[in-house]
Amino acid sequence: MATYVEAGHASDYTNLSDVVGKAPAVTKKLNYKRILKAREAEPHNWITYYGGYDGQRYSLLDQINAGNVKSLTPAWVFQAGTVGMQSGAGTYSMEASPIVVDGVMYLTGYDGWVWALDARTGQELWRYKHASPYDISLCCGNVNRGCAVAEGKVFVTTLNAHVLALDAQTGNVVWDQVYGDVRAGESATVAPLVVKDMVIVGSSGGEFGVRGHADAFKIEDGERVWRCYMVPKPGEPGSETWPTEGEAWQRGGGNCWTTPTFDPDLNRLYFNTGNPCPDFDGAVREGDNLFTDSVVAVDPDTGQILDHYQYTPHDVWDYDSTMENILFDLDGQKLSAHFDKNGYLFILDRTDCSLVRVVPFVDRITWGEIDANGKVTAKVYPDKEGDPVHFWPGPAGAKEWTHAAYSPKTELLYAPVQDIGATATRRRREFKESIPYWGAGVAVDGEDVAGSISAFDPRTGQERWRWRHDYPMCASVLATAGDLVFAGEPSGRFNALNASTGEQLWQFQCGSGHHSSPSTYSVDGRQYVVVPTGWGGWVEGFLPAMLSARAGSAVFAFALPE
């Protein structure tokens, strides 16, 4: 019989690193009242996903400005890396928007990683790693878009559709709730939003024939408050837009996989819903297919749908409307702005989701037309079985999920624009749970593509300037009171543009492409601009010409020299 040496008990892998293990208690007194006034009362922080409930992705910080940005240099870099095998191994990407509270950064990565960092130095304070099944259904890569913080907790969703509350000082789990069915093809990538005493999340899985939903849980103990389905059951409002017979509504999509915006005065959450399913085979789901491809105003206290506006009725191009609805007031009007995948910028009256203005924001739109009154006329779409159809924009859209920004200072909207088409060939298939349910073969253009950062006047819809690029622009932009717009490129370059003119003022090569949301903050009086980099996700869908571009998993923080 062999004599064994005692190897002991396996321990946390984190112990074999320089992780500190604890973060300062900066979020303990961070409550709803503080979040309401976050941008104005504490501009040194970036407290919610968009930097504010309104989704403007705008900061009042102006230490870094158009006059001195040319001196911007890296202050620190955080490298995430990988260990062993991970889900969607070829698709991992950094897609988060870093949250910063009083010098502590809370960040998520791919494959269940959550980190707390010293926002001044990049020192890793604690880490959490959720064990993600290798075989989880992921339509669009191994990604996560960020976390929320409040009352001493960090909230994050996991690939296998859990929502977790972590202790903000240690990273230890406080509560854990399952809110999606991985056997049905559901997953979760959304950055949660704290509203009142709740944390709000939404589901992913629109390419697998699920029924999209948003969910609310108590931040204290994870108790479920409500679930709101974005595809109605027969007899519910909106069900008249689905076939009266059959199962189409059961697999109708309409997922909420990016963070909603919130108007506390109107007490409305503005959810952004995804494509109907199957994506390209509309004949099995005749009708407008509410509430897919819509902004859906929801009562945060009850989860009841109050209003909606559908950007692409009866979508057969995979035109999710999950990108943000930016809330802003102009000339006494309460408005929202939304750049849709379908290539149109919609300005709505957010009190009732009625249309104020709609204009195209990309050069090539061939799928159809939306007139000034919002009337939609479809022109080119996959219809006959086996017949290839080419259309612009492709399924990644003229703007992907990555976010636009609004500057109250310039009164301009800034959008990352993708000018790229695709060919879809309808191929009907029967539905089987957990199997992709597209109803077409799709090839996105590898040539003849373009992109830009474009600035629009929301009063008129007119384009005020355009910073052109050879490739589609696939990352969120950030606007600041320093008269700057920050935008990352697929190539890895990170740019600062003049917010009034679009002139390029600064550039830094981060080494891997951008598909995330930069944010800004200050610590001890020094302003930083931070951007996660790491090219990946659904690249074959939004830029196949860069499918083999350099991968990576870093976070860069920039500041002016001390």
Next chain:
Amino acid sequence: MSPTAAKATRMADEPGLAKQNGTTIGRVFGSGNIVHAEEDSDGRMHATIRINEDELIFDPSILILPHGGTIDLDLYNDDKNTHCAVFPSNGHMQFIWMVNSSHGTATLELDGPGQYWYGSTTGNDEGRGLTGSIVVSGDTPPEAKLDRPPQPQP
């Protein structure tokens, strides 16, 4: 039967795949044993995993759990070389260094359902064959399921 199907061979029957320095240099993934974890009356699970001499595999290569939760592992390195193991576990991956002829333990917390990897992250142990699976059986809790009738399955 198609020509392709007619040529198909089961992994275990194909010579040189389930051994070191056979057809492949190492051993093809998942070509070892499959074992079900045992469950205690309180739902806690346990199993034994061994690294066999000169095989560079975890035995079992696939460990099946009846459900998510806590599992205690007994680990033996019966090989004449040093290896390690990095296991998935909610919160932090679990690591143990295992010199020749050593015994250790590990406790893992896993959700269900799905397939999770584990491996020896030293040299190219993982590529040679020291990559295993922990398969968590079961279903999503009822409160998280979609409100819809049962759907067709693959």
